[in-house]
Amino acid sequence: MALKIYNTMTRAKEEFKPLEPGKVKMYVCGPTVYDYIHIGNARPIIFFDVVRRYLESAGYDVNYVVNFTDVDDKLIKRAAQMGTTVPEVAETFIGKFYEDTEGLGVRKATLNPRVTENIDEIVAFIEGLVSKGYAYENGGDVYFRTTKFAEYGKLSHQNLEELQFGIRVEVDDRKENPQDFVLWKGAKPGEISWASPWGEGRPGWHIECSAMARKYLGETIDIHGGGQDLQFPHHECEIAQSECLTGHPMANYWMHNGYININNEKMSKSLGNGVNVNQLLKTISPQVIRYFMLSAHYRNPLNFSEEAVEQAKNGLARIENCIANLKHRLANATEGEASEEIVHAAAEVQKQFEQKMNDDFNTPDAITAVFELVNAANPYAQQEKVTKRSLELLLEQFEAMDRVLGILAQQEEELLDEEIERLIVERTEARKAKQWARADEIRDLLTEQGILLEDTAQGIRWRRK
Ligand SMILES: Nc1ncnc2c1ncn2[C@@H]1O[C@H](COP(=O)(O)OP(=O)(O)OP(=O)(O)O)[C@@H](O)[C@H]1O
């Protein structure tokens, strides 16, 4: 079964066809780095990490770009409050972002470009729009001329008139039309700014993603993602800018996650109801947070509550118990082939897992597949006679699914004595053959595992720290 993705643009599940065989270009709008991330912000971060892991497990080479908005009004305000500079605020919260996302078991994106490192590209992008008549300057600001792009509104399925109705009309003489949006903001005195053909200023929010997606991934990308609040205006504006400049579709698949709510209200920094990931990780394991996050379909809302966390803990404990029992049972299992029943059960579960993930990344049903394996495996943990290979096969199947979901704690496997001795022999041989890099690599690996080496007259001795 082929992978199907729900595309916000067409409001339908469509078969995924990459632009280039075997490769995926994916861009997800990243955080504005003026504060800690909350558990709502963590939803796109965790979910798109799972999308990337799944695509990789299906054999794709994924180029995954997540930007940092490191200059905007919120950062300027925060810097003033903290009595510091915008770059310092950004540096602090980029550091916190990496700390928290690593804590959540999220792999680093291929690239995290920053707005402030891409000002030249942004200015050139705006110049291109001005020269084509899609943008105009007024009083040091530059605006996008929405009336020139007939398709404006196509992602959020609204037309210009409807949009005009919905807009809070702020009196702004500089705009030709209320729905025009800013591409370049002239600097107020004392504000952080860059030189441009329109004077000192800084980029508007939407233009950064158009410029960075184009620079790092190309004119058309495969997947563009973010939270559902980004559909309008952010992604609508990105489409207008990119498609007017290049004449090509910006992305083939538009994906949007639903909200994490708290007390049935959207969790958001500005509402002040955010639960910080940094705080939460002090009391709840990252595996429980990921399990909670993936226990609902990404397009549905999900309420964060104590009960939901409790449920996640209990579900996870059932899987962990099963795995611990299988591992325990390994110690006195018999030699021989894996039983046919187990080979069949593992293959069936893998098939079910893939079917569910292929159905627009249905993670709750993929977790159900993990429980199918728990049900199949539990009797074997009790059985008197079971082969080691059967147990290993079950454990490998758990691992295969977890490489995508990341809900199980990674246990550092202790090196066995024989492995250590084999590595020491390999290192001695590498040194003899003057393969210094390999020799150093083995030494580092052993050091990491707390193994100390001593050169003695009788040869190399080792002991654990
Ligand atoms: N409650 C939420 N549930 C799911 N995704 C969210 C939630 N809040 C924000 N996001 C997503 O997190 C990313 C960063 O959003 P943003 O920085 O605007 O967060 P925010 O808390 O809504 O901030 P603010 O209230 O200041 O706008 C975006 O992709 C956004 O869609």
Ligand SMILES: [Zn+2]
């Ligand atoms: Zn964006």
